[in-house]
Amino acid sequence: MTVTDGVVSLKHLVTMETLTNEDVLGIIKRGIAFKNGAADFQLSRQYFAANLFFESSTRTHKSFEVAEKKLGLDVIEFDAKTSSVNKGETLYDTILTMSALGVDICVIRHSEDEYYQELIDSRTIQTSIVNGGDGSGQHPSQSLLDLMTIYQEFGRFDGLKIAISGDITHSRVAKSNMQILKRLGAELYFTGPEEWYDSAFDVYGHHVAIDDIIDQVDVLMLLRVQHERHHSEKSFSKEAYHEQFGLDQERYNKLKSSAIIMHPAPVNRDVEIADQLVEAPKSRIVAQMQNGVFVRMAILEAILNGKA
Ligand code: CP
Numbered sequence: 001m002t003v004t005d006g007v008v009s010l011k012h013l014v015t016m017e018t019l020t021n022e023d024v025l026g027i028i029k030r031g032i033a034f035k036n037g038a039a040d041f042q043l044s045r046q047y048f049a050a051n052l053f054f055e056s057s058t059r060t061h062k063s064f065e066v067a068e069k070k071l072g073l074d075v076i077e078f079d080a081k082t083s084s085v086n087k088g089e090t091l092y093d094t095i096l097t098m099s100a101l102g103v104d105i106c107v108i109r110h111s112e113d114e115y116y117q118e119l120i121d122s123r124t125i126q127t128s129i130v131n132g133g134d135g136s137g138q139h140p141s142q143s144l145l146d147l148m149t150i151y152q153e154f155g156r157f158d159g160l161k162i163a164i165s166g167d168i169t170h171s172r173v174a175k176s177n178m179q180i181l182k183r184l185g186a187e188l189y190f191t192g193p194e195e196w197y198d199s200a201f202d203v204y205g206h207h208v209a210i211d212d213i214i215d216q217v218d219v220l221m222l223l224r225v226q227h228e229r230h231h232s233e234k235s236f237s238k239e240a241y242h243e244q245f246g247l248d249q250e251r252y253n254k255l256k257s258s259a260i261i262m263h264p265a266p267v268n269r270d271v272e273i274a275d276q277l278v279e280a281p282k283s284r285i286v287a288q289m290q291n292g293v294f295v296r297m298a299i300l301e302a303i304l305n306g307k308a
Helices: 019-036 059-071 091-103 119-121 142-152 172-183 199-203 240-247 249-254 286-305
Strands: 046-054 074-075 105-110 128-134 161-165 188-193 205-207 221-224 260-262
Touching: 019 142, 019 240, 046 059, 046 091, 059 074, 059 105, 059 128, 059 142, 059 286, 091 105, 091 119, 119 221, 128 142, 128 286, 142 172, 142 286, 161 172, 172 188, 240 260, 260 286
Parallel strands: 046 074, 046 105, 105 128, 161 188, 161 221, 188 205, 221 260
Antiparallel strands: none
16 A cells, blocks of 8 residues: 555545545544644634534543644534523534534534434535544544554554454444455454444454454454443443453453554443553553544644635
C-alpha cells in the first residue's frame, strides 16, 4: 500500500465506509503531524462548531472540543437536557436551527442508528455532520484514532494480525473498524461470547477462542461490554466473563513482546481487562485517548477543506 500526502477534503464524516484508503491514510498522517507540531494550519475566516451529545460521552465529546479550540474554531455550547429537545424539538429541527444560525460543523452522538441520513439528505441543512457515534452503527472518529494508534506503532496495516474481542454485535467501534482494517490488509480475528457475534462478520475474519490466538496477535482490541444496549440480558457475571474472555495477567504474559492492547474506553476494569493492565507497558489505551485529539483536528481540517 502506498501512503500518500494528499489533502483530504470532506463534506461530512458519518461512516468509515465512504472513506477511501487514501482519505484514511491522509487523515492519520495529518493527525500525526498535528501531534508532532509539524502541521501548519490557519483558519481563513471565523468558523463555528457545536457538539451535540444526546448520549453520554467523556472522550469523544471533550476531545472534539479540545481539537476545535486548538484549531481556533468558536465552540457553541449545547446541552440536550436544557435545549428545546425537552419541548419536543426533533433532531432534524435542532440541526436545521444550528444550520440557520450559521454553525459550520455539528458533531453529533445519538442513540438512533443512522440518525445522520436525513440530515445529510436535507436540501436546507448546510452544516457539516460529524458522527460522534450512532446507536450500534458507526463511530468513525474512534476508528480513525484507533488506526492512527496502530499506524504509529507498526507503520503499516498490511499483514497485521488483529483480534477484536468482546461485545461485537453492539459495538459501533467494532463495526467501524472491521471493514476498514480488512480493506487496509489486516488479518482479522474475533473473540468473545458467541451470542455477541453475528455470522455477517465472517466476511471480515474468523471467530476463535481468545486462548487460541493470544500468542499470535499484533493487536488485541478489547471492547466494552455494553449493558445499555442489551435488551434481554441473561444473568451476567463479571468474574465469569473476565475468566473466559477477558485479558488477565496470564493471557497478557502470552502476548508477543511487540503486541499492543487497545480499548476504546470507558473500560470496565476487571471485566474486559484486569485493573493492573490498563496502564501496563503493552497497553495503548492512554495513547488512544491522546491521539483522539489530534486525529479529530485532522478530521475537522478535512471538513474545513471541503468548505474552501
Ligand atoms: N470511546 C468513546 O467513544 O468514549 P466516550 O463514550 O467517553 O466518548
